[in-house]
Structure formats: structure tokens, C-alpha cells
Amino acid sequence: MKYFNLRNRTILGALVRTDFKIRYQGSFLGYAWSLLRPLLVFAVLYVVFVYIFPLGKGVEHFPTYLLTGIIFWNYFVESTVMGLTSVVARGDLLRKVNLPRYLLVFSSALSALVNFGFGFIVLTIFALLDGIMPNLGWLLIVPIVCELALFSIGISLLLSSLYVRYRDVSYIWEVFIQMGFYASAIIFPLSSVAVSMQKWFFINPIVQIIQDARYVLATNTSATIWSTQGVDWLIKLAPFLIITIIFILGVFTFRSRSKTFAEEI
Amino acid sequence: MSENKVAIEIKNIHKEFVLLHNKNSTLKQAAVNIFKKGPKTIYKALDGVSFNINKGDFFGIIGRNGSGKSTLLKLIAGIYEPTAGNIYVYGGLTPFIELGVGFNPELSGRDNVYLNGAMLGFTRKQMSAMYDEIVDFAEIGPFMDQKLKNYSSGMQIRLAFSIAIKADNDILMFDEVLAVGDANFQEKCIKQFERLRHSGKTVVLVTHNMVAIKQFCNRALLLNSGRIDFIGEPKEVINRYEKLNRLQDATSK
Numbered sequence A: 001m002k003y004f005n006l007r008n009r010t011i012l013g014a015l016v017r018t019d020f021k022i023r024y025q026g027s028f029l030g031y032a033w034s035l036l037r038p039l040l041v042f043a044v045l046y047v048v049f050v051y052i053f054p055l056g057k058g059v060e061h062f063p064t065y066l067l068t069g070i071i072f073w074n075y076f077v078e079s080t081v082m083g084l085t086s087v088v089a090r091g092d093l094l095r096k097v098n099l100p101r102y103l104l105v106f107s108s109a110l111s112a113l114v115n116f117g118f119g120f121i122v123l124t125i126f127a128l129l130d131g132i133m134p135n136l137g138w139l140l141i142v143p144i145v146c147e148l149a150l151f152s153i154g155i156s157l158l159l160s161s162l163y164v165r166y167r168d169v170s171y172i173w174e175v176f177i178q179m180g181f182y183a184s185a186i187i188f189p190l191s192s193v194a195v196s197m198q199k200w201f202f203i204n205p206i207v208q209i210i211q212d213a214r215y216v217l218a219t220n221t222s223a224t225i226w227s228t229q230g231v232d233w234l235i236k237l238a239p240f241l242i243i244t245i246i247f248i249l250g251v252f253t254f255r256s257r258s259k260t261f262a263e264e265i
Numbered sequence B: 001m002s003e004n005k006v007a008i009e010i011k012n013i014h015k016e017f018v019l020l021h022n023k024n025s026t027l028k029q030a031a032v033n034i035f036k037k038g039p040k041t042i043y044k045a046l047d048g049v050s051f052n053i054n055k056g057d058f059f060g061i062i063g064r065n066g067s068g069k070s071t072l073l074k075l076i077a078g079i080y081e082p083t084a085g086n087i088y089v090y091g092g093l094t095p096f097i098e099l100g101v102g103f104n105p106e107l108s109g110r111d112n113v114y115l116n117g118a119m120l121g122f123t124r125k126q127m128s129a130m131y132d133e134i135v136d137f138a139e140i141g142p143f144m145d146q147k148l149k150n151y152s153s154g155m156q157i158r159l160a161f162s163i164a165i166k167a168d169n170d171i172l173m174f175d176e177v178l179a180v181g182d183a184n185f186q187e188k189c190i191k192q193f194e195r196l197r198h199s200g201k202t203v204v205l206v207t208h209n210m211v212a213i214k215q216f217c218n219r220a221l222l223l224n225s226g227r228i229d230f231i232g233e234p235k236e237v238i239n240r241y242e243k244l245n246r247l248q249d250a251t252s253k
Helices: A006-023 A030-052 A062-089 A102-129 A136-165 A168-183 A195-203 A205-217 A233-264 B027-032 B069-077 B109-119 B124-138 B153-166 B183-198 B210-216 B234-252
Strands: B006-020 B040-054 B058-063 B084-089 B093-096 B171-175 B202-206 B219-224 B227-232
Touching: A006 A030, A006 A102, A006 B109, A030 A062, A030 A102, A062 A102, A062 A136, A062 A168, A062 A205, A102 A136, A102 A233, A136 A168, A136 A205, A136 A233, A168 B027, A195 A205, A195 A233, A205 A233, B006 B069, B006 B202, B040 B069, B040 B084, B040 B202, B040 B219, B040 B227, B058 B069, B058 B210, B058 B234, B069 B084, B069 B093, B069 B171, B069 B202, B109 B124, B109 B153, B124 B153, B153 B183, B183 B210, B202 B210, B210 B234, B219 B234, B227 B234
Parallel strands: B058 B202, B058 B219, B093 B171, B171 B202
Antiparallel strands: B006 B040, B006 B084, B219 B227
């Protein structure tokens, strides 16, 4: 496949490697921060939401439930925020070499995936402390991550190509993310939402993804789109339809606009 | 038919840039101006250019500032899309629009060699094969593990130039990249260009340096306001160029 031939894989590798090498430049602990940072952040969240504001009272394995939501949400934010600016940020490259433009967006998604990996390691530690034994069933996380990556890449393709001309996009997206954080039931359990309201949450692909991930990693009492939406197939299909539509829209917008990126940036 | 002799085929290339006078850089402006077309000018950077570059040519492109040289190079490199016309490139092409593309000051010299190489389309394996020669040529062996930001500007440009000169591909393109560094290093650069000339590789050189055109090129092209003014023997092309310069200087006075 020409999209991932040797040359493009080399470029992608170089972009991600550079991102990673630069990230903790000049810090004393260096790469150790990629594990230390999620560890400390999770510890704070753990203390706040398990002891101070116990929003998840009654939810089985709430610490793991909470952190699962956090790492998936962080992946989404990181990959779309970096993806959004990826084309403009690397404008110097686009004006001087013939680089397949979509690689810039992919490299953001991949960099975010590397961080997701570190987050996942830390999550596993917390899960063990929480009394959960990782098992083969955890492999179900792979298709769920793929779905999230597809959604993030679709959004990044769309936003990054618009961002080349309209810099407002980044501010609008910031607000969206802020809204999304509360609309995606990340720091509170979905079960605390009225049952009649839950279906509106599930239309949001992020909720469907995170609830599925929680079901796999934390507790099979976690409400998923499959267990709660009965025969309402329209609702069940909605998140997948949204992801597909956004991805196709993103690919087409990016393809038509990317021809003039080098001139416009 | 001619494919085995021709390296680059350029057929009736047009390139227009749309210059928007009030570019909608915010959504509000775009929304307000959605029905109102802002004034725009179309700038014709290239206006019907056709020519071939043969395999093994050392091909010079000259012209005054704004004549379309760099636009032409970027079109051949695939950085810009032509408004009309076709470009066919037969073989691998490495363009050097600028030296050291992608260089990051926070990375070591070694990392930057591989990074720059990747941006130019070389795999890590290919770069490893060239690596020692590049470092030797740049004469900065002991500093390769230092961060690029600690290099002197002379060292940085030598490293970037060495990657360009040691890059191994069928077709190489250079935009105003000739000789850098001190007299000693410049001499080495000249020698490398001489070697390239005899290597059977195709080289495209954009420059204002007429001495270099005379010394290296077997064919040259003179661009004037986006059109081909003359194509042929370097000596004649330079004569035409100097005549053109005198003419335009006289009319502008």
C-alpha cells in the first residue's frame, strides 16, 4: 500500500521519534517523565475522586473505571489538538520537500498513541492495586483503541486543513473539548445520569468508546451502548455512523485542500 | 520512446498564484464576505514552459529575481501543483530547495543527519550507508553527538551541505546551493560538483553564479517573467542573460 511504503514509514518514524526526543529535552529525569507524569496525575485524580469527591460511590472498581476514561479522553485530546496544528506547525517542511501531507496528521496520532501506551502501563499498575487481574479479555481494547484513533484522525484531517486558512478553528476546538469533557461522563459514572438521558450520551462516539473500554478493563457492570440501548438500532449505530461520516469528510477536505498547503501556509 | 534518454519532461506548465487582497483569515470575515468576492489578482509565475532535461545533464537555470526559477523547481519537486500542464520525472529525485530541511537544534548532529535524510526520502538504512562519508566530508566527526544548537553556524551549514552533496539519487536539484564554508571547504565542494558532472547523474542547478554555470553546466535555461527566453549552450544563455539585464536596467532608469 503506497500510503505506508518504506519511504513514508521512514518519514513517519522520524517525525514521531523527533517529537518524543524533544518532549522532555533539558529535564533531569528525561524519558522517565513519560511514565512519571501519568503516574503523578493519576495519583492526584485518585485522591480527589475517590476520597474527596467520591462521585463514583457504588461503582465497582471506580479508580480503574475513572482512569480508563482519563487515558482514552487524553488520547483523544492530545491527538486532535496536535493534529489540528500539525500541518501549520510543520509548514517549513511542506514548503521545502515533497512530503505526503497526511503523514503530519498521522504522526500526531501516533505520538499520542505512544503516550497512551505509557498511560496504559500506569493504568495497569492502578488496576492491580484495585484488585483487577489483567486477562486475555483485555485484548478487546485493541479494536476500541483503533476506533478512537480513526475518530481522532478523521477530526484532525478535517480541522488541520481548515486551520491552514482559518486560525479560529483552534479556539473553537478548545471550547468543544471543554464541552466534550463534561458531555463524555469521564469524571462521573454514566450510571449517575438519568436512564432516559443516557441514550443522548451514547450518540457521542467518545462515550460509547469509553464505556466499552470500562466494560473491558474495569467492571462488567459498566453500562454500554450494547447493554442499555436494547433494540434501538438507530442509537446503537449512531456513534459508528458519526465516526464514518467525519472520517470521510476529513479525508475529502484534506485531499482537496492539501494541494495548496505549501502556498497558503 | 524517449523515456530512456529523458530525465525530466516538462510540458506546457502554467502556475498561477491567487493573491487575495483581503484574505479571509478568520471565520467571521469569511462569513461576512461569503457572497462578496474580495479583490484578487492572479499572478502568473510560470506561463507555458516546456522543455526536457536529459539523463546525465548538468542543467542550469538562470533568470532575474521573480522570473519563476524557484517556482519551477518546486513544481518539479512536487511541492506545488501546476495550474495546468504536466511534469514527468523518470527516476528518483532529491530536491534541495534549502539545506538542512527539518534540522532541529535540540537534536544531536547524528539524529539530524537521519532526520534530514528521512525528509529527503532516504530510509535509515540508506542513510547509514552514506553516514560516514557525510561526517567525513563535513569535518565534524568528534561533534556528531553534540546538539546542533551548540554548533557554530559554519559547522551547521557544512553538515547540511555534506548531506546534500553526498545524497545518492538519479536526479539532484539545487536551489542557490553552491559552495559554503572557508576557502578550503569551498574547494572540496567544487570538486564534488566536478565529480557529479562526470558521474552520469542528472543535476539541476538554479543559481545567480554565472561562473558556476559556465564551469559545470552542459545546458542552461534562461527564464524571463515566467517564460523561456532561451535554452541551450551555457555561454550563449549567459550572453542573453547579460543583454537582458542591460536592457531592463536601461528601461528602468
